[in-house]
Amino acid sequence: MTAEIETALTINNLSLWYGDKQALDAVSLQIPKNRITALIGPSGCGKSTLLRSLNRMNDVIDNCRVAGEVMLDRRNILERGGDLSALRRRVGMVFQRPNPFPKSIYENVVYGLRLQGVRDRRILNEAVERALRAAALWPEVKDSLRQNALTLSSGQQQRLVIARAIAIEPEVLLLDEPTSALDPISTLVIEELMTTLKQHFTLILVTHNMQQAARVSDYTAFMHQGKVLEFADTDTLFTTPGQRRTEDYITGRFG
Numbered sequence: 001m002t003a004e005i006e007t008a009l010t011i012n013n014l015s016l017w018y019g020d021k022q023a024l025d026a027v028s029l030q031i032p033k034n035r036i037t038a039l040i041g042p043s044g045c046g047k048s049t050l051l052r053s054l055n056r057m058n059d060v061i062d063n064c065r066v067a068g069e070v071m072l073d074r075r076n077i078l079e080r081g082g083d084l085s086a087l088r089r090r091v092g093m094v095f096q097r098p099n100p101f102p103k104s105i106y107e108n109v110v111y112g113l114r115l116q117g118v119r120d121r122r123i124l125n126e127a128v129e130r131a132l133r134a135a136a137l138w139p140e141v142k143d144s145l146r147q148n149a150l151t152l153s154s155g156q157q158q159r160l161v162i163a164r165a166i167a168i169e170p171e172v173l174l175l176d177e178p179t180s181a182l183d184p185i186s187t188l189v190i191e192e193l194m195t196t197l198k199q200h201f202t203l204i205l206v207t208h209n210m211q212q213a214a215r216v217s218d219y220t221a222f223m224h225q226g227k228v229l230e231f232a233d234t235d236t237l238f239t240t241p242g243q244r245r246t247e248d249y250i251t252g253r254f255g
């Protein structure tokens with residue numbers, strides 16, 4: 001990795017157990033700032049678990065235990081007593097299935113700002129337009145902001161959920177298979193969107209789609225049985241993987 005690229009998150013020796021089952025095994029990664037990092041690997045290898053650890057979504061799971069560090073600036077976000085809502089303002093998350101709230105498009109986007117106590121109508125209006133533009137949804141919904149979000153298509157809902165996540169201006173956006181429930185056109189729209197979003201945010205993308213990882217990500221981590229086996233810039237990982245298992249996976253020989 002070249003020297004001028006800053007690091008957004010540093011993961012040091014992160015291990016995680018669900019009861020006595022170990023799901024992450026001494027993962028260390030430096031996530032480059034303003035880049036897209038893809039996490040790939042066979043089902044069950046720990047991609048979602050790793051992603052969820054980065055904004056402590058695993059906290060709510062009984063029996064889940066972690067060791068190691070995730071450094072955001074100079075703070076270990078895994079430390080007990082950390083401010084979870086502050087963390088989630090900085091590290092937002094988008095899931096596989098679009099999950100808008102059964103509220104208007106407008107109220108979906110301002111949801112996080114309202115939680116923060118923002119009430120000024122002008123500030124909220126501006127935030128709605130900015131986030132919807134950034135999420136490449138504005139032209140389609142600008143005249144129907146009061147419409148229920150559940151009436152949107154799933155591709156539009158996924159962009160709405162991204163707008164909701166970026167309205168509070170997080171630093172890192174975690175995306176867990178954000179296009180796997182979408183048709184090819186919506187997938188392409190979201191892929192283009194990710195590429196523009198990295199100007200402002202650091203993105204971490206879990207995907208099962210090798211073409212997608214190769215198309216949109218700058219760096220790729222290959223995971224296997226809870227470990228990161230290989231981490232490299234995406235071109236290198238896909239053209240000259242350093243490990244046999246990576247090669248087998250990206251060429252479809254297993255996984």
Ligand SMILES: Nc1ncnc2c1ncn2[C@@H]1O[C@H](COP(=O)(O)OP(=O)(O)OP(=O)(O)O)[C@@H](O)[C@H]1O
Binds near residue numbers: 021042045
């Ligand atoms: N809440 C949970 N309780 C117990 N075990 C879990 C839990 N969530 C995940 N696991 C286990 O941890 C391992 C990693 O799961 P994880 O969901 O992170 O995999 P993944 O790489 O995201 O897989 P997929 O590609 O299928 O989404 C799996 O063995 C899974 O069964």
Ligand SMILES: [Mg+2]
Binds near residue numbers: 047048049
């Ligand atoms: Mg998963």
